[in-house]
Amino acid sequence: MISEIGHFTLLLALAVAAYQTIVPQWGAWRNDAVLMASASVAALLQLALLLISFAALTHAYLTSDFSVLNVAENSHSMKPLLYKISGVWGNHEGSMLLWVAILALFGAAVAVFGRNLPDTTKARILSVQGSVGLAFLIFIAAASNPFLRLMPPPVEGNGLNPILQDPALAFHPPFLYAGYVGLSIAFSFAVAALIEGRVDAAWARWVRPWTLVSWALLTIGIGMGAWWAYYELGWGGFWFWDPVENASLMPWLIATALLHSAIVVEKRGALKIWTILLSILAFSLSLVGTFLVRSGILTSVHAFAVDPARGTFILAILAVFVGGSLTLFAVRAPSLKTGGLFATVSREGGLVLNNLLLSAACTAVFFGTLYPLALETLTGDKISVGPPYFNLTFGPIFLPLLLLMPLGTMLTWKRADVLNALRRLWWAAAAALAITLLVLVLTVRGPWLAPLGIAMGFWLIFGAAADIFQRAGIGSQPVHIAWARFKGLPRSAFGTALAHGGLGVMVIGIIVLSLWKEEHITSIKPGESIPVAGYTVVFKGIEPLSGPNYDGILGRFDIMKDKALVKDVVSEKRQFRPRGMPTTEVGLYQGFWGDVYVVLGDAASDGTYVVRASFNPMASFIWLGAFIMFMGGILSLTDRRLRIGVPKRAAAAPNAAPQPAE
Amino acid sequence: MTRKQTRTAVILASLAILGIAAGLILYAIRDTIVFFYTPSEIAEKAVQPGTRLRLGGLVEQGTFVQGENAMYSFAVTDTLKSMKVTYKGQLPDLFREGQGVVAEGTLQGDGTMLADTVLAKHDEKYMPKDVADKLKEKGVWQEGQTTAQ
Known part of the structure; x- marks a missing residue:
């Protein structure tokens, strides 16, 4: 019964989305205030309907209602509560429902917070937003309906793919989707x-606060995905340049560029056309990402959805929105007035360079991700484009971006003096080099590239600090004035x-982990040990294991340093009951300077086990860096001047009546 | 600086950066891509030793040998031809005889492959798509063997 309500509200939401697409747009042409105002009502109604629909599906999962096909295929009554909830979006149909629900959430947010938008603009924005929702609701209703019934209902469900049964992955998709879908607002x-x-x-x-929300959510979503890959997939890597990972990286790169170019439009009135194009591209890449992940076109570790009909459908949506918006862009962009004169060396110039490099980096990722698909379609040759390609292209493009970043923040608007900017940064460069020399003296091991990477990371961190110091006048003003200015900074x-410093922290983590990782793979018996990077991993023994929905064995390991126990860890080999699928859980000790990572492998007939022990130096810096960047985005959002809905084009009545919910 | 000069500078910078990016992409795509073959194709196409490639197929029954210190060897077959692969490391959870596998590594002079990466599928229902496609081409794959959802 509750599923039928969910199904019904889903179809109602489709009708409302159709209304929201057509009527407000018509109202904006006719300049009819009533029709335009109905857009907000429609947006809120659509959100309410989709929330009911989503709640109904969640209810079916919580009560293990296996008469719903989607639940029977993807859930299991013995699954822990958390994974019953995350199971809702751990499959194709449910994740598409989450996708449109988040889309409606953003649409409703514009309706509520966009009170200061001119009526026509707001009606048109909500109309475009409604059209995206409409397309995906048709897709869900026609080809991905999560509420289909199964008669007779099975006694037990199939269970969720065990590698998805993990706390980090439970919340990774909602964040990532919110980031993807949030870019629809900029679009x-x-x-x-x-x-x-x-x-x-x-x-x-x-546009800026909406882009900032999406950017922050994408950042933390990608970070969580990398963290999950690191400890759940058991390979010790965190980024594989897998097409699905690239699908989330591409919108992130363009969103980052958009975030910066919108500043130029706001402050200087330049780069308007370019910024519009970036807004379109950012969301287009989100759609490409959705297509890549949801069509099953990829041979990928993430390919959970395999259905060509769905792929064609999403491809059609992609073609309509990307093609349509780019056509509109081609027709209308030349009529936009350009403005804002600036010298090549200036803050604007720096931001242009930032945009060029980010776009170039995105192009490299795009090409590497789609070339194998194109080649296979055209010639039938199967190739794989792996890390060597991305290291060779993405690396050299990103390197100057990192190198120039602190300099860019020091440049003044309109016309800047590079020497002057460098003078304010000399101490940052000196400190970064000093730390690097210290690292070289204390620990010389492994490739020489690592100290350079560390220098780069510290250059970014100190450069970010120098920007604050410069703005507050720390070092050039008396202490009390500097303190007052520091407190007064927006x-x-x-x-x-x-955000800039967090990237520096992440760069240090990535470089050091990639280049200084130490790994040993050996067959050992219980009682024997493996030395790794100053630690000793002692194999204590094997025990049987029994979990709520899996059985298996676990290996106990003591991680020792200087004959003292640091941590006892457990690496498990689980065999999940519903699907009989095996997974491995990593034994992990996380320290500040690095992680000890122990993986239990297969048993041999002579009683030995293959054990992989590795020391992953500074791995935590990667997640810490992503988190700092995320917090930077959130902190900026709380800035009064960037608050959603606050900016006004003209003086409008501040006490505009709130829109009724229905 | 006039508007025109600025625009020219920006356009030149854009062209330079895009040119470098395009150059990098083209260079990298030529040198770093890895072709995917089945054992029969390696024989047909006379792939040279030292070539880096991906080999896909099924792990042949009865060929899996566990050696000292996490050294493994097994044969990958497309049921027409098979090829020996040696690998040091941990095998993926889903690796077993009769199942689909993709190994990446270099072709050795003696016609075996030294793999540095071995992939199995994360869901037991699937065999690697690459492998399934290739096996279908060879006509040894029957529809219905997977229950892909």
Whole structure:
């Protein structure tokens, strides 16, 4: 019964989305205030309906209602509660429902917080937003309905893919989806601006917080995905340049570029056309990502959905939205007024370079991800494009970006003096080099590239600090004045510094882990040990294992240093009951300077086990860096000037009546 | 600096960066891609020793040998031809005889492969898509063997 309600509200939401697409757009042409105002009502109604629908599906999962096909295929009554909930989006149909629900959430947020938007703009934005929702709701209703019944209902469900049964992965998709889908707002703003033919500073101020929300969510979502890959897949890597990972990286790169170019539009009125294009591209890449992940076109460790009909459907949606918006762009962009004169060496110039490098990096990833698909379609040859390709292309493009980042924040608007900017950064460069020399003196092991990477990371961290110091006048002003100015700095200044510094922390983690990792794979018996990077991993023994929905064996290991116990860890080999699928759980000791990572392997007939022990130096810096970047984004969002909905184009009545919910 | 000069500078910089990026991409794609073959194709195409490639097929029954210190060897077959693979490391959870496997490594002079990566599928229901496609081409794969959802 409850599933039928969910099914019904899903179809109602489709009807509301159709209304939201057509009527407000018509109202904006006719300049009919009533029709335009109905857009907000429709957006809120659509959210309410989809929340009911989503709640109904969640209810089916919680009560293990196996008469619902989707639940029977993807859940199991003995699954822990957390994974019953995460199971809702751990499959194709449920994740698409989550996708449109988040889309509706963003649409409703524009309806609620966008009170200061001009009526026509707001109606058009909500109309575009509604059209995206409409397309995906048709897709769900036609080809991915999560509420289909199964008669007769089976006694037990198939269970969720065991590698998805993990806390980090339970919440990775909602964050990532929120990031993907949040970019639809920037897209809707851009399309609305193209229809209206007006892009100004106010437009950029409206777009920025939405882009910032998406960017922060994408950052933390990608970070969680990397963390999951690191400890759940058991290979000790965190990024495989897998097409699905690339699918999330590409929108992130363009969102980062958009975040920076929107500043130029807001402050200087330049780069308007480019910023519009980036808004369209960012969401287009989200759609490409959705297509890659959901169509099953990829041979990928993440390919859970395999259905060509769905792929064609999503491809059609992709073609309509990307093709349509780019056509509109081609027609309307030349009519946008450009403005804002700037010298090549200036803050604007620096941000242009930032955008060029980010776009180039995205192009390299795009090409490497799609070339194998294109080649296979055209010639039938199967190839794999792996890490060597990405290291060779992404690396050299990203390197100058990192190198120039602290310099860019020091440049002044309109016209800048590089020498002057460098003078403010000399101490950051000196400190980064000093730390690197110290590292070289204390620990010389492994490739020489690592100390350079560390220098780069510290250059970013100190560069971010130098930006704050410069703005507050620390070092050039008396202490009390500097302190007062420091306290008076806008939160976005600290947000920027955190995001840039966090990237530095992450760069250190990535470089050091990639180049200084130490790994030993040996067959040992209980009682024997493996030395790794100053630690000794002692194999204590094997015990049988029994979990709520799996059995297996576990290996106990003591991680020792200088004959003292650091931590006892357990590596498990689980055999999941519903599917009989094996997984491995890593034994992990996380220290500040690095992780000891122990994986129990297969048993041999002579009583030995293959054990892999590795020391992953500074691995935590990667997740810490991503978290700092995320916090930087959130801190910027709390800045008064960037708060969603605050900016006004013209003086409007601040006490506009709130929209009724229904 | 006039608007025109700035625009020219920006356009030149863009072209330079995009040119370098395009150059890198083209260079990298030529040198770093790895072709995917089945054992029969390696024989047909006379792939040279030293070539880096991906080999896909089924782990042949009765060929799996566990050696000292996590050294393994097994044969990969597409049921027409088979090829010996040696590998040091931990095998994936789903690795077993009769199951689909993809090994990446270099072709040795003696016609075996020294693999540094071995992949099995994360879901037992699937065999690697690459392998299934290739096996279908060879006509040894029957539809219905997978229950892909």
